[in-house]
Amino acid sequence: MPGPRTLANLVEFFWKDGFSRIHEIQQKHTREYGRIFKSHFGPQFVVSVADRDLVAQVLRAEGAAPQRANMGSWQEYRDLRGRSTGLISAEGDQWLKMRSVLRQRILKPKDVAPFSGEINQVIADLIKRIYFLKNQAEDGETVTNINDLFFKYSMEGVATILYESRLGCLESSIPQPTEDYIQALGLMFSMFRTSMYAGAIPRWLRPLELTLEEIYANMTEMLLAGVDTLLESLVFLTDVPVFLSQTSFTLSWAVYLLARHPEVQQAVYRQIVKNLGERHVPAGADVSKVPLVRALLKETLRLFPVLPGNGRVTQEDLVVGGYLIPRGTQLALCHYATSYEDENFPRAKEFRPERWLREGHLHRVDNFGSIPFGYGVRSCIGRRIAELEIHLAVIQLLQHFEIRTSPWTKTVHAKTHGLLMPGEPIHVRFVNRK
Numbered sequence: 001m002p003g004p005r006t007l008a009n010l011v012e013f014f015w016k017d018g019f020s021r022i023h024e025i026q027q028k029h030t031r032e033y034g035r036i037f038k039s040h041f042g043p044q045f046v047v048s049v050a051d052r053d054l055v056a057q058v059l060r061a062e063g064a065a066p067q068r069a070n071m072g073s074w075q076e077y078r079d080l081r082g083r084s085t086g087l088i089s090a091e092g093d094q095w096l097k098m099r100s101v102l103r104q105r106i107l108k109p110k111d112v113a114p115f116s117g118e119i120n121q122v123i124a125d126l127i128k129r130i131y132f133l134k135n136q137a138e139d140g141e142t143v144t145n146i147n148d149l150f151f152k153y154s155m156e157g158v159a160t161i162l163y164e165s166r167l168g169c170l171e172s173s174i175p176q177p178t179e180d181y182i183q184a185l186g187l188m189f190s191m192f193r194t195s196m197y198a199g200a201i202p203r204w205l206r207p208l209e210l211t212l213e214e215i216y217a218n219m220t221e222m223l224l225a226g227v228d229t230l231l232e233s234l235v236f237l238t239d240v241p242v243f244l245s246q247t248s249f250t251l252s253w254a255v256y257l258l259a260r261h262p263e264v265q266q267a268v269y270r271q272i273v274k275n276l277g278e279r280h281v282p283a284g285a286d287v288s289k290v291p292l293v294r295a296l297l298k299e300t301l302r303l304f305p306v307l308p309g310n311g312r313v314t315q316e317d318l319v320v321g322g323y324l325i326p327r328g329t330q331l332a333l334c335h336y337a338t339s340y341e342d343e344n345f346p347r348a349k350e351f352r353p354e355r356w357l358r359e360g361h362l363h364r365v366d367n368f369g370s371i372p373f374g375y376g377v378r379s380c381i382g383r384r385i386a387e388l389e390i391h392l393a394v395i396q397l398l399q400h401f402e403i404r405t406s407p408w409t410k411t412v413h414a415k416t417h418g419l420l421m422p423g424e425p426i427h428v429r430f431v432n433r434k
């Protein structure tokens with residue numbers, strides 16, 4: 001099987017900071033080596049799959065408890081600290097047990113629809129905050145760093161549902177415990193990439209690493225710093241910061257794309273006004289009346305999949321793309337690369353939400369070219385919560401404001417920092433609707 005040489009790969013990732021360009025490297029390696037290729041990262045051997053049909057084949061062949069790759073360093077940290085595991089990094093029976101409990105609670109749109117009321121309260125605060133921020137701006141309209149604003153929105157939204165309490169993230173004066181929590185999350189993200197390096201360092205070498213403390217100073221402990229420790233008994237919550245950044249990155253990209261594509265925004269807005277009304281506060285059930293809002297989210301996640309690649313460890317021997325892949329091999333599913341293939345999505349570089357409205361092959365749920373929430377029994381369990389938070393926010397943002405670029409709006413590039421995220425702060429204008 002072709003693939004980059006070990007040394008070249010190490011230079012690319014460790015020397016040239018490839019970890020922040022994983023998404024681009026996926027595309028580069030696919031061009032150079034084809035849609036299935038092998039790589040070595042220190043002790044890890046990985047087979048990358050960057051083909052829609054092969055990804056489909058791998059995921060369809062999954063057993064009852066698929067194993068996700070590359071979570072070793074998270075697990076190690078938790079073992080080191082005696083912490084419990086969240087769903088993301090749990091495996092086997094432990095995963096099955098947790099998943100079956102949670103599955104019954106939040107997996108279907110109708111399970112999460114009752115949260116619309118709480119989410120709408122958070123959105124009301126978000127909109128109030130936008131009015132406040134734009135009034136402070138020189139031009140009375142620009143809100144700088146919407147990334148930060150939407151992070152706070154997501155945090156407040158997830159807290160409302162999972163902690164059943166408000167944190168006050170969107171207030172002018174943020175309560176101290178919440179401030180501590182936000183700072184702890186910031187620290188966690190700065191360590192997130194370091195934790196990825198950890199996986200590529202052989203286990204026996206790690207105690208020699210000077211930055212061992214940094215490597216392990218990740219996630220869990222920090223995360224819950226400002227929050228009632230009782231929550232820790234709910235293992236699921238230990239992964240929460242990852243989820244809320246996924247929601248906030250996606251919302252930031254969606255708003256950025258709308259600002260840069262006024263014609264798309266106008267079409268979405270027109271559908272909202274026609275099918276829901278200018279000021280009707282939407283409930284979960286209203287979302288199906290505005291298919292363009294759903295298409296907008298799908299297209300945003302196709303262009304900026306927060307998880308640009310995913311992992312699986314094969315649980316039995318598989319033949320993929322003509323190669324025998326032995327049981328226990330780590331696979332990297334290259335979702336970013338497949339999302340940008342013209343073959344899967346005509347004019348793939350273009351932002352065209354309407355492509356998701358078309359009947360035909362793109363409309364089918366088994367379109368494996370873009371599966372931003374994963375697929376199958378191990379797919380994202382928070383999908384319906386994330387979708388509800390984003391759909392309801394987009395509808396109300398557009399009801400209140402026309403989103404436009406401002407002289408400060410720059411082209412924003414994606415970077416991988418554990419997750420695919422906006423590489424720079426996004427600034428846009430929120431112009432009041434008459």
Ligand code: HEM
Pocket residue numbers: 068087088089099158239243244246247250301306307310311371372373374375376377378379380381382383385386
């Ligand atoms: C736009 C937002 C989000 C995106 C794009 C996203 C995407 C993903 C993806 C791609 C996976 C891996 C699926 C697989 O391996 O097949 C995943 C797993 C997961 N997500 Fe999300 N997610 C989002 C938001 C959330 C939220 C808000 C929550 C919780 C409230 C959440 C909870 C989880 C959990 C617990 C897992 C692990 C599932 C398991 O291993 O059984 N996600 N997510």
